[in-house]
Amino acid sequence: MKKNKKLLISYSLVGLFIASCSSVQVTEEAVYEDSIQSIEVSSNRSSLEVPSSSRAVVANATVYFEFDKYNLSTRSIQALKSISDLMSENPSIEITIAGHADERGTREYNLALGQRRAESVADYLVLKGISRSRLTIKSYGEEMPAVSGSNERSWGRNRRAEIN
Amino acid sequence: MKKIFIFFLLPNLIFAELLLEITKGSENPYRVAIIPFQSDVSSVNNIVKVIKDDLLRSGEFYILDESMLLSIPTSIEEINSSEWKLLNIDFIVLGKISDEDNSSVKATYEIYDVSRKTKIRSSTVYGIPGRLRQLSHYVSDGIYESITGMRGVSTTKILYVNEIIDNDNLNYILYVADADGANEQELLRSNEPIISPSWSPDSKKVAYVSFETGMAKVFIQEIASGKREMVIENDHQISSPAWSPDGKFLSLTLFQDGNAEIYILNLVNKNLTRLTKHYSIDTESSWSPKGTKILFTSGRSGSPQLYEIDLTKFNTKPSRLTFEGNYNAKGSYLPNNEGIIFVHRSTNQFQIALKYFDENFIRPLTESKLDESPSVSPNGNVIIYAITDNKSGMIAGVTLSGATFVLPATNGKVREPAWSGFLR
Numbered sequence: 001m002k003k004n005k006k007l008l009i010s011y012s013l014v015g016l017f018i019a020s021c022s023s024v025q026v027t028e029e030a031v032y033e034d035s036i037q038s039i040e041v042s043s044n045r046s047s048l049e050v051p052s053s054s055r056a057v058v059a060n061a062t063v064y065f066e067f068d069k070y071n072l073s074t075r076s077i078q079a080l081k082s083i084s085d086l087m088s089e090n091p092s093i094e095i096t097i098a099g100h101a102d103e104r105g106t107r108e109y110n111l112a113l114g115q116r117r118a119e120s121v122a123d124y125l126v127l128k129g130i131s132r133s134r135l136t137i138k139s140y141g142e143e144m145p146a147v148s149g150s151n152e153r154s155w156g157r158n159r160r161a162e163i164n
Numbered sequence: 165m166k167k168i169f170i171f172f173l174l175p176n177l178i179f180a181e182l183l184l185e186i187t188k189g190s191e192n193p194y195r196v197a198i199i200p201f202q203s204d205v206s207s208v209n210n211i212v213k214v215i216k217d218d219l220l221r222s223g224e225f226y227i228l229d230e231s232m233l234l235s236i237p238t239s240i241e242e243i244n245s246s247e248w249k250l251l252n253i254d255f256i257v258l259g260k261i262s263d264e265d266n267s268s269v270k271a272t273y274e275i276y277d278v279s280r281k282t283k284i285r286s287s288t289v290y291g292i293p294g295r296l297r298q299l300s301h302y303v304s305d306g307i308y309e310s311i312t313g314m315r316g317v318s319t320t321k322i323l324y325v326n327e328i329i330d331n332d333n334l335n336y337i338l339y340v341a342d343a344d345g346a347n348e349q350e351l352l353r354s355n356e357p358i359i360s361p362s363w364s365p366d367s368k369k370v371a372y373v374s375f376e377t378g379m380a381k382v383f384i385q386e387i388a389s390g391k392r393e394m395v396i397e398n399d400h401q402i403s404s405p406a407w408s409p410d411g412k413f414l415s416l417t418l419f420q421d422g423n424a425e426i427y428i429l430n431l432v433n434k435n436l437t438r439l440t441k442h443y444s445i446d447t448e449s450s451w452s453p454k455g456t457k458i459l460f461t462s463g464r465s466g467s468p469q470l471y472e473i474d475l476t477k478f479n480t481k482p483s484r485l486t487f488e489g490n491y492n493a494k495g496s497y498l499p500n501n502e503g504i505i506f507v508h509r510s511t512n513q514f515q516i517a518l519k520y521f522d523e524n525f526i527r528p529l530t531e532s533k534l535d536e537s538p539s540v541s542p543n544g545n546v547i548i549y550a551i552t553d554n555k556s557g558m559i560a561g562v563t564l565s566g567a568t569f570v571l572p573a574t575n576g577k578v579r580e581p582a583w584s585g586f587l588r
Contacts (some may be wrong), residue, residue: 024285025286031292040354115424150552
């Protein structure tokens with residue numbers, strides 16, 4: 001590339017200059033390498049979330065989003081309305097809202113996008129009178145796809161917020 | 165649970181080892197002859213092969229095939245310059261490997277400049293038996309340095325994440341490996357995702373995002389001891405760590421405001437300073453080489469674009485750096501501060517692109533469909549990134565002189581590469 005060639009030429013000129021003054025570069029060195037320690041962590045996923053099967057009433061839903069968007073569709077709002085009704089009738093229900101993104105785009109931006117999707121769901125439920133303290137919000141970005149495959153259908157299934 | 169690996173017990177075990185494969189070289193390379201090294205060490209051929217691969221991977225070298233050699237000089241005095249001019253060779257490398265004793269292998273090498281008819285380098289490297297690839301990398305970096313005038317990166321390392329199914333369980337492994345993908349060693353194994361590995365400037369520590377607690381959290385881990393800590397403990401997600409060039413600060417994305425915002429954490433006193441304040445997403449921060457600016461991705465224009473904040477000016481508005489297309493994200497500065505590399509969406513492709521600050525257009529560097537996570541070598545000459553190919557993921561590289569290569573994974577999906585600083 002043009003730019004880099006310019007850089008290379010200027011560097012090699014410096015090299016020539018040094019060489020013409022001092023002729024031979026003489027070096028002596030020893031290979032050095034730090035040790036590396038490996039560690040392992042594990043989470044028991046079922047202990048992280050309250051298992052929905054242990055509840056008398058289950059609030060479960062998945063809502064979907066457009067690419068790079070976090071606004072709720074009419075269909076999503078209908079699904080969320082049932083969730084808010086259920087939560088209003090059963091004050092003991094607490095839910096986790098996990099936002100997800102499809103594989104396209106960068107991982108950190110997708111993590112933030114998943115968060116916004118989960119927040120959109122939370123904002124709706126709060127507007128419907130649900131206390132925010134009953135909602136746990138998190139994002140997995142593109143790390144936990146619902147389905148595999150690099151096509152529009154799979155991407156559409158993966159751009160979601162899961163409620164449970 | 166802790167698992168300790170002593171590295172020298174495992175050199176022959178292959179996990180998801182990456183293999184170097186040059187796909188295209190530079191158009192105007194340095195033409196070099198490497199004379200077969202004199203040696204009584206049986207692995208001399210492997211040592212020379214690693215040296216040649218290192219030089220080829222830089223994309224800037226053509227190496228004369230051994231079968232084309234017209235003579236095999238055993239010393240600089242035996243070199244007949246006219247013979248090498250006939251072969252259009254610019255530089256000749258002569259070398260020797262010898263067993264010093266049980267604890268050391270010695271490599272000596274000399275470089276001869278054909279056009280100037282003079283020796284330009286005479287070097288000795290003492291290596292560790294059983295770690296001969298490292299010895300090779302030291303030699304190739306010396307050769308690279310003398311011929312190009314730039315520091316070599318064969319002795320540097322890369323981090324990456326491998327997602328692999330092991331005994332029916334999904335595992336995420338953070339690996340450290342040599343820059344050519346060999347000698348990979350586990351730093352962290354988890355059953356929850358690991359993303360965004362980032363080196364400390366001295367390359368002794370790594371920061372990364374781990375989901376092991378059930379949500380994204382940033383950890384710092386010391387490579388040599390395995391000692392690790394969660395940098396901030398609260399109920400919110402934290403991600404996207406990037407070290408300041410002096411190693412004293414970590415920029416992070418915090419989600420505690422209901423939205424992704426960038427903060428700077430002082431690693432000494434743990435003070436947090438908020439850097440961005442906008443209702444849209446702000447994330448993927450990275451520091452300029454002198455630590456005076458922070459580059460980040462923001463959705464404030466309606467689509468992800470790159471912005472820069474000047475840390476030396478109080479309360480300045482971020483300035484937008486990218487205008488082409490509706491997706492420019494995950495940017496980082498070139499080490500010479502002449503430009504930035506980032507992920508760019510053009511039509512339906514996500515590719516790695518470069519923008520020099522003195523140009524008003526971007527230069528696409530790659531051409532597959534889902535390229536991401538670009539990371540630049542400390543000499544600024546090579547960019548590695550993750551590609552997705554038939555559901556598997558691997559690391560590919562491109563040099564600014566136009567050479568490309570891949571480091572294919574033999575096992576699972578490899579992604580999130582991050583290049584260390586200089587280690588030699």
